[in-house]
Amino acid sequence: MRKWILVGATAALMAGCGPDEVTAADFEGMQVEKVESKPAPAPTSASATESTPAATPEATPPDPEVVTVPVGEPLDVGGGKVVIEGHEVYENGVPGYPDYQGAWVAVRFTYTYQGTEPVETGSFQDVMLVFDAQDRTFYPDDYATIDLSIDAGRDTLYVPLNPSVPQPMLLAFPITPDSSDLEVRFKDVIDPYAKPLVGRVVL
Numbered sequence: 228m229r230k231w232i233l234v235g236a237t238a239a240l241m242a243g244c245g246p247d248e249v250t251a252a253d254f255e256g257m258q259v260e261k262v263e264s265k266p267a268p269a270p271t272s273a274s275a276t277e278s279t280p281a282a283t284p285e286a287t288p289p290d291p292e293v294v295t296v297p298v299g300e301p302l303d304v305g306g307g308k309v310v311i312e313g314h315e316v317y318e319n320g321v322p323g324y325p326d327y328q329g330a331w332v333a334v335r336f337t338y339t340y341q342g343t344e345p346v347e348t349g350s351f352q353d354v355m356l357v358f359d360a361q362d363r364t365f366y367p368d369d370y371a372t373i374d375l376s377i378d379a380g381r382d383t384l385y386v387p388l389n390p391s392v393p394q395p396m397l398l399a400f401p402i403t404p405d406s407s408d409l410e411v412r413f414k415d416v417i418d419p420y421a422k423p424l425v426g427r428v429v430l
Contacts, residue, residue: 251358251412291423293412298428305421307340307388309413311428318404327371330404332357335381337395338416340388347387347418354419356416357400357430360408371399385422 289339294302301308312335334357340346349381357365369384376383376397383396396416402409409430415421 229357251362251364264361289332289423290402291414291425293425293427295374295427295429298336299383301329302426303338303341303422304413304415304424304426306342306415306417307338309416309426310337311430312336313410314409314411316405316409317403319373321371321399324371325375327401328366330402330406331371331399332365332406332409333375333399334411334430335395337393338388338414340390340417342390342417345387345389348383348385349400350386351416353414355398355411355413355418357402357409357411359402359406361406361411363403363406365400365402365406367398367400369402372397375399380416381423384405 253382258407296311298311298313301310302340302380314335315333316328317331317333319364320329321331350369353366355367372383376399379395379397380393381397383398386394411428413426413428414424
């Protein structure tokens with residue numbers, strides 16, 4: 228039986244870390260460690276036990292490469308291609324949505340799935356994050372994402388993806404009023420660990 232254990236900053240997120248507790252370096256280091264569950268060996272004689280070589284530990288996955296691309300340029304992130312197309316900053320709440328007060332940034336992008344069978348998107352909490360000049364971390368808000376993506380015709384959460392068909396998407400992030408020099412870092416939408424790579428775009 229194969230178990231999947233989240234390690235690095237992903238585990239911190241599941242433990243209830245606040246939005247400022249994961250740095251860009253942490254995000255790049257998020258990875259999955261494979262652990263094999265094996266049945267206990269049958270009893271053996273002392274001589275046989277002594278001659279059994281020690282198990283070789285699995286190699287640690289390499290640190291992901293950070294690749295910076297400009298707005299509008301596609302990047303192959305493993306299971307598909309991501310194109311960051313632009314963004315909007317709302318400094319005093321999102322117009323038309325009184326529940327979304329404060330400062331926000333909405334990131335527009337397109338994802339083209341490169342698999343062979345249709346799939347469905349899930350959460351983006353470990354897929355795309357926004358950072359500012361002070362290396363503060365901002366996570367997408369699901370409720371604002373649903374509202375703004377529908378308004379923009381860019382369904383994002385829990386939508387079907389067909390192979391080779393570009394899907395326009397949008398993620399909404401609450402930020403702080405003094406945030407500047409924003410950048411977005413992202414992994415593959417369907418499988419964040421499909422490739423040891425993190426895309427980076429300066430907004």
